[in-house]
Amino acid sequence: MEMPLTERIGLHIKRVEQELMAAKHAALRPLGLTVPQYVALYTLDDQPGLSAAALARACLVTPQTIATVLTNLEAKGLIIRQPHPWHRKVAELRLTDDGRRLLAQADAKAVAIEQRIADGFSPEERALLIDLLARASSQLAPAPGQPENRTE
Helix, strand or coil, rough: CCCCCCHHHHHHHHHHHHHHHHHHHHHHHCCCHHHHHHHHHHHHHHHCCHHHHHHHHHHHHCCCHHHHHHHHCCCCCCCEEECCCCCCCEEEEEECCCHHHHHHHHHHHHHHHHHHHCCCCCCCHHHHHHHHHHHHHHHCCCCCCCCCCCCC
């Protein structure tokens, strides 16, 4: 191998991401939520009225995935679909009062997990880590004139 496993940054990022998702799944399960459902609720709270397509993009998931997430959230009474005022074929998505209440509980659990991570670093180290991850992300962006590499 030209690059040892210990030097493969992507492997380290993936391991931490999987550990983070496992911790959030375990924390949200007692509330009857999955991480994708929590992310959808969080995003809709921040940007009420999104369409399903816009929500999928904002949550970095496929339209098929968001359709399943929305079906489950709607069945639980956590979101409603309302007709868009101008586009007849587009529905706006909004949280219900129950959705906002459950989101507040879920977000408290998610923030506690995020805080556990943050507590392992000084404020300067946290800022540096965020900067380094942003730089790593920018290295994966397509070069000008190159087609975007999409997996959806």
